[in-house]
Amino acid sequence: MTDQLVRRPGDFGLGQVPARLAPAATTKSICGYCATGCSLQIHLDSEGQAINLTPDPAYPVNIGMACPKGWEALTSLSASDRVTSPLLRNPATGKLEPVSWPTALRVFTDRMQAAQAKHGAHSISYLSTGQVPTEEMAFLGALFKFGMGGMHCDSNTRQCMATAHVAYKQSFGFDAPPYTYQDFEESDVLVFVGSNPAIAHPIMWQRVMMNKNSPEIIVVDPRRTETAMCATRHVPLRPKSDLWLLYGIAHVLVEENRINREFIDAHTNGFDDFAKFLNTYTPETVALMTGIPANEIREIARRIGRGKAVSFWWTMGVNQGHESTRTAQALINLALMTGNIGRPGTGANSITGQCNAMGSRLYANATSLLGGRDFANATHRADVARILDIPVERIPSTPSKAYDQIIDGIEAGDIRALWI
Numbered sequence: 001m002t003d004q005l006v007r008r009p010g011d012f013g014l015g016q017v018p019a020r021l022a023p024a025a026t027t028k029s030i031c032g033y034c035a036t037g038c039s040l041q042i043h044l045d046s047e048g049q050a051i052n053l054t055p056d057p058a059y060p061v062n063i064g065m066a067c068p069k070g071w072e073a074l075t076s077l078s079a080s081d082r083v084t085s086p087l088l089r090n091p092a093t094g095k096l097e098p099v100s101w102p103t104a105l106r107v108f109t110d111r112m113q114a115a116q117a118k119h120g121a122h123s124i125s126y127l128s129t130g131q132v133p134t135e136e137m138a139f140l141g142a143l144f145k146f147g148m149g150g151m152h153c154d155s156n157t158r159q160c161m162a163t164a165h166v167a168y169k170q171s172f173g174f175d176a177p178p179y180t181y182q183d184f185e186e187s188d189v190l191v192f193v194g195s196n197p198a199i200a201h202p203i204m205w206q207r208v209m210m211n212k213n214s215p216e217i218i219v220v221d222p223r224r225t226e227t228a229m230c231a232t233r234h235v236p237l238r239p240k241s242d243l244w245l246l247y248g249i250a251h252v253l254v255e256e257n258r259i260n261r262e263f264i265d266a267h268t269n270g271f272d273d274f275a276k277f278l279n280t281y282t283p284e285t286v287a288l289m290t291g292i293p294a295n296e297i298r299e300i301a302r303r304i305g306r307g308k309a310v311s312f313w314w315t316m317g318v319n320q321g322h323e324s325t326r327t328a329q330a331l332i333n334l335a336l337m338t339g340n341i342g343r344p345g346t347g348a349n350s351i352t353g354q355c356n357a358m359g360s361r362l363y364a365n366a367t368s369l370l371g372g373r374d375f376a377n378a379t380h381r382a383d384v385a386r387i388l389d390i391p392v393e394r395i396p397s398t399p400s401k402a403y404d405q406i407i408d409g410i411e412a413g414d415i416r417a418l419w420i
Contacts (some may be wrong), residue, residue: 001009021051023043023051024046031355035201035351035354036201038061038062038065038203040054040056051072056068060182061181073214085098085099085100086103112124115416116256119416122417124419125409127156127365127419130155130354130360132403133359137360137364140152142370145394150404152401153365153366153400154402154403156354157354157361158172158366161361168328171329175349178348179311185345186211186213188216188307189215190217192217192218193318194313196228201315204351205310215329218235218300219233220235221235222236233303233321237290239319243284243330244281244290246327249297249301252278252298252301253304253334254275256301256306259305259338262281265419267336272356274337282294304313310409311345312347314350325365337361366399375395376398378397
């Protein structure tokens with residue numbers, strides 16, 4: 001037994017490694033679990049099989065750290081129920097049976113083309129995920145729409161991130177959270193709304209813990225989560241009252257002139273109308289709706305107003321919550337009205353759930369044309385056609401149906417073949 005514990009200096013800068021797992025080579029990969037996207041060094045044996053892993057110390061996201069999910073990233077490779085070849089259902093037995101890749105591809109293309117020939121080009125669809133690499137996502141979207149002539153495709157990232165997508169598009173004209181992981185370490189005030197990164201995004205939370213500014217950490221969440229337990233201020237508001245609280249904070253910022261008027265005038269429009277809209281959201285009124293005392297609402301606003309680098313963070317507690325798009329926009333507005341955007345340690349920052357949710361949103365050719373472009377914009381269509389060297393007529397002028405609409409289309413018989 002003790003020989004299993006023997007360690008020796010590892011090659012490839014790995015330090016001490018178990019002798020029985022000494023690698024013959026290493027390669028790098030990205031963890032496929034959460035949105036953090038940690039880089040992992042994969043240890044390979046002489047046959048090229050993965051036998052161990054360590055976090056990549058040089059990668060700027062996880063800087064040598066991994067959470068329990070990352071450390072177990074290789075476990076699925078040896079799972080007893082892992083699929084290792086294509087499966088095709090045998091009509092005689094009704095069971096899935098292994099087939100060769102050429103056979104699987106031929107059956108797939110024949111059936112897709114048959115559905116289109118009988119029911120029209122747009123009778124096929126695909127549903128994907130946020131756990132596909134960006135390059136493959138872009139190729140999938142281009143293949144389906146510009147090659148196969150399909151129209152309707154989406155991924156589950158719309159189900160979880162559609163509200164943030166719309167909020168960013170309406171506020172900035174482009175769907176892109178404006179932050180880097182370094183911002184976790186450079187804020188002096190961090191506001192988390194409906195987010196529990198201590199558990200859901202552990203490496204992000206470690207970056208917060210590395211912040212040398214002794215930051216104020218404000219957690220807005222009805223639950224006393226692990227993140228709330230670590231916060232300097234937990235705001236346990238009533239469920240469905242987030243928007244009231246954020247408008248109440250904005251009201252105080254305007255009332256006490258804790259806004260950045262120079263930034264507002266230079267970079268925003270419609271602020272005066274927004275300020276008038278906030279008139280009814282007094283701390284006393286908001287307190288009745290949220291259960292948070294009026295004096296605490298004022299103190300939260302003052303702490304945000306005094307901060308030199310304030311960042312706002314949210315995840316599914318907002319994105320899949322009540323009035324979610326407006327709540328996300330309220331967070332964006334707080335960042336804009338205080339000038340906390342475009343500088344280190346600032347931003348209105350939506351944290352995604354899957355490792356490539358943003359790649360799906362920007363490159364899958366579903367809600368957006370490649371790279372966040374607009375299907376309805378003729379110039380954008382011409383740009384993509386030129387880059388891909390395809391006829392512009394191959395690019396549709398309207399976006400895909402949404403995920404739920406595709407499901408409805410299947411039930412209605414409009415979608416006759418589904419690629420998942």
